[in-house]
Amino acid sequence: MIMSQSIIRNIIGIIGNVISCGLFLSPMPTYIQIIKSKDVKKFSPIPYLATLLNCLLWFFYGLPIVHPNSLLIITINGIGIAFEVFYLTVFLIYAARQGRKLVIQTKSVEFMPFTLSLASFLNGVCWTSYDFLPFDINLLVPNGLGTLFGLAQLVLYACYFKSTSNKDARAEVEPPV
Numbered sequence: 001m002i003m004s005q006s007i008i009r010n011i012i013g014i015i016g017n018v019i020s021c022g023l024f025l026s027p028m029p030t031y032i033q034i035i036k037s038k039d040v041k042k043f044s045p046i047p048y049l050a051t052l053l054n055c056l057l058w059f060f061y062g063l064p065i066v067h068p069n070s071l072l073i074i075t076i077n078g079i080g081i082a083f084e085v086f087y088l089t090v091f092l093i094y095a096a097r098q099g100r101k102l103v104i105q106t107k108s109v110e111f112m113p114f115t116l117s118l119a120s121f122l123n124g125v126c127w128t129s130y131d132f133l134p135f136d137i138n139l140l141v142p143n144g145l146g147t148l149f150g151l152a153q154l155v156l157y158a159c160y161f162k163s164t165s166n167k168d169a170r171a172e173v174e175p176p177v
Contacts, residue, residue, distance in 0.1 A: 005133055005134060008133055009130060009133040009134070010072075012126065012129055012130045012133065013072040013130050014072070015126055016072070016076070016123070016126040016127045016129075016130050017072055017075065017076040019119070019122050019123050019126045020076045020079075020080065020123050020126075020127075021076070021079065022119050022122070022123075023051075023080075023116075023119035023120060023122075023123045024051075024079060024080050024083040024084070025083070026113065026115040026116045026118075026119040027047075027048070027087055027113060027115075027116055029113075029115070030043065030113050030116075031086075031087055031090050034090060034091070034094050035090060035094070038094050039094055040091055040094050040095045043091070045088060045091045045095075047116060048084050048087045048088050048091065049084075049088065051080065051084050052080075052081065052084035052085065052088065054080075055077040055078075055080035055081045055084060056077075056081060058073055058077040059073075059074060059077040059078060059081060061073065061138075062074040062077065114157055117150065117153035117154050117157055118150075118154065120146070120149070120150035120153060121147065121150030121151055121153070121154055122150075123146070123150070124143055124144075124146035124147030124148075124149070124150045124151075125147050125150075127139070127143040127146070128140065128143045128144050128146075128147050130143075131143055131144075
């Protein structure tokens with residue numbers, strides 16, 4: 001039995017939504033730690049601002065007046081908007097005034113959660129696959145770029161993980177399982 005292209009597209013879209021939920025949940029251990037310690041340490045808000053902007057743009061793209069039959073796009077990006085607003089609110093509550101500037105300038109794998117990088121890459125792969133059924137260049141370009149940027153994050157993580165000097169700080173970032 002051969003499945004139609006729309007069924008395959010819906011299946012991949014649902015898988016993409018599940019992976020996207022994983023992407024939105026991946027910073028949760030970091031934010032639980034921030035709430036408990038009442039300090040953002042040197043974490044950067046940039047990934048959460050970028051994700052919020054991404055979700056807002058895709059949400060508007062998925063509206064019926066712009067792109068009909070985009071329920072999967074609207075639902076997952078609505079969920080993403082809620083998560084990112086929560087993360088940014090927590091960040092703003094616990095970021096010290098002087099620390100806010102320092103966080104943006106810090107570039108260390110020590111404060112680059114691996115789960116966020118991995119989930120970003122997997123999310124990009126799934127949505128890039130979704131864009132081929134049928135081929136949609138408007139979706140393929142940003143999702144393909146997202147896949148490449150997610151891969152670049154994983155490569156950077158692999159390159160700089162061993163060079164991160166403070167193992168105690170790393171242990172604080174990733175709580176034991």
